[in-house]
Amino acid sequence: xxxxxxxxxxxxxxxxxxxxxxxxxxxxxxxxxxxxxxxxxxxxxxxxxxxxxxxxxxxxxxxxxxxxxxxxxxxxxxxxxxxxxxxxxxxxxxxxxxxxxxxxxxxxxxxxxxxxxxxxxxxxxxxxxxxxxxxxxxxxxxxxxxxxxxxxxxxxxxxxxxxxxxxxxxxxxxxxxxxxxxxxxxxxxxxxxxxxxxxxxxxxxxxxxxxxxxxxxxxxxxxxxxxxxxxxxxxxxxxxxxxxxxxxxxxxxxxxxxxxxxxxxxxxxxxxxxxxxxxxxxxxxxxxxxxxxxxxxxxxxxxxxxxxxxxxxxxxxxxxxxxxxxxxxxxxxxxxxxxxxxxxxxxxxxxxxxxxxxxxxxxxxxxxxxxxxxxxxxxxxxxxxxxxxxxxxxxxxxxxxxxxxxxxxxxxxxxxxxxxxxxxxx
Numbered sequence: 001x002x003x004x005x006x007x008x009x010x011x012x013x014x015x016x017x018x019x020x021x022x023x024x025x026x027x028x029x030x031x032x033x034x035x036x037x038x039x040x041x042x043x044x045x046x047x048x049x050x051x052x053x054x055x056x057x058x059x060x061x062x063x064x065x066x067x068x069x070x071x072x073x074x075x076x077x078x079x080x081x082x083x084x085x086x087x088x089x090x091x092x093x094x095x096x097x098x099x100x101x102x103x104x105x106x107x108x109x110x111x112x113x114x115x116x117x118x119x120x121x122x123x124x125x126x127x128x129x130x131x132x133x134x135x136x137x138x139x140x141x142x143x144x145x146x147x148x149x150x151x152x153x154x155x156x157x158x159x160x161x162x163x164x165x166x167x168x169x170x171x172x173x174x175x176x177x178x179x180x181x182x183x184x185x186x187x188x189x190x191x192x193x194x195x196x197x198x199x200x201x202x203x204x205x206x207x208x209x210x211x212x213x214x215x216x217x218x219x220x221x222x223x224x225x226x227x228x229x230x231x232x233x234x235x236x237x238x239x240x241x242x243x244x245x246x247x248x249x250x251x252x253x254x255x256x257x258x259x260x261x262x263x264x265x266x267x268x269x270x271x272x273x274x275x276x277x278x279x280x281x282x283x284x285x286x287x288x289x290x291x292x293x294x295x296x297x298x299x300x301x302x303x304x305x306x307x308x309x310x311x312x313x314x315x316x317x318x319x320x321x322x323x324x325x326x327x328x329x330x331x332x333x334x335x336x337x338x339x340x341x342x343x344x345x346x347x348x349x350x351x352x353x354x355x356x357x358x359x360x361x362x363x364x365x366x367x368x369x370x371x372x373x374x375x376x377x378x379x380x381x382x383x384x385x386x387x388x389x390x391x392x393x394x395x396x397x398x399x400x401x402x403x404x405x406x407x408x409x410x411x412x413x414x415x416x417x418x419x420x421x422x423x424x425x426x
Contacts, residue, residue: 089283115318136214143220166208223262249279260292
């Protein structure tokens with residue numbers, strides 16, 4: 001396997017370079033944003049899948065022809081992307097812009113096309129991992145969005161990388177809010193500071209002034225309650241802090257977008273998506289980022305603290321929306337298979353099941369692909385072993401000697417010897 005890294009200004013440019021250098025069979029191993037600007041994409045490809053080298057005129061025999069690659073069926077990238085966006089419930093106006101951007105890319109991979117479209121429309125800015133000092137991060141959002149679990153995951157990631165971490169909680173109203181985060185910090189041997197007002201939060205910031213990463217777990221706020229949002233605004237004014245919006249996937253697109261607009265009014269610029277393991281439609285996630293113009297940062301795809309967070313990038317989000325088995329258009333099934341699949345659904349509507357015709361033989365059916373032997377007896381009927389042919393006459397006395405009649409084997413023993421069903425059925 002051959003690995004190669006590409007540096008470009010945008011993700012779409014990097015993907016184009018990967019395709020030109022390594023071909024369509026290249027696998028994206030890692031993507032990251034460079035500190036000086038641009039992105040770096042690392043791709044891998046098998047040596048046999050490398051595109052053929054250009055022919056050299058100095059080769060023996062004059063011109064050397066590259067081996068012809070097998071012709072693959074063409075894929076309508078725009079159609080695959082459009083189907084994926086419709087299935088995820090993306091608003092029509094946003095879906096139309098993404099389809100136009102994806103159709104303009106010269107690629108036959110729908111996920112690369114969708115990733116390029118997402119990169120041209122959205123911004124991706126992952127959260128710091130604690131290796132360099134940053135301003136404190138305050139996790140804000142509606143009740144039940146997963147802020148406490150995200151705080152524990154961010155703290156665990158920084159501790160794993162040998163960084164100093166300070167954890168502060170302002171969730172003193174919810175029953176068990178402090179105890180839940182305290183259980184996590186106790187396992188990581190971190191001290192948990194509990195504050196109730198902006199002045200106490202300012203003092204906690206001063207204590208952790210030299211800490212690599214400071215995390216603030218806030219109480220859930222109703223984005224449509226003016227008093228709740230005013231309290232949150234006062235809390236965030238206690239110091240130089242960056243609020244991070246934590247929202248779960250699977251919400252109503254318009255409702256979630258209204259929530260994001262309310263939190264953006266208090267200074268939110270980045271969004272962290274949770275519960276991706278429980279959501280099958282991500283249209284609301286795109287609608288939130290599009291309307292509130294928020295940057296994607298990280299995502300939580302598990303309720304376990306040890307599994308941590310995943311940094312979102314255009315290609316990772318595209319892979320979530322178009323799984324690997326959906327890259328190619330689905331092959332149309334034959335009529336008998338469709339009727340067999342729909343038979344169970346049409347029972348309630350009075351339709352009869354469509355079954356293939358069978359000849360009236362004594363052959364039990366034990367499933368698809370199985371055929372009983374022709375000489376298998378019916379239930380309860382003993383199988384008679386045919387008598388051997390008589391030997392040729394040697395002498396007149398031997399011909400007059402009566403032959404021994406054939407005896408019938410017991411039914412159970414005969415079935416075990418001839419019928420494969422006795423080995424698969426009880």
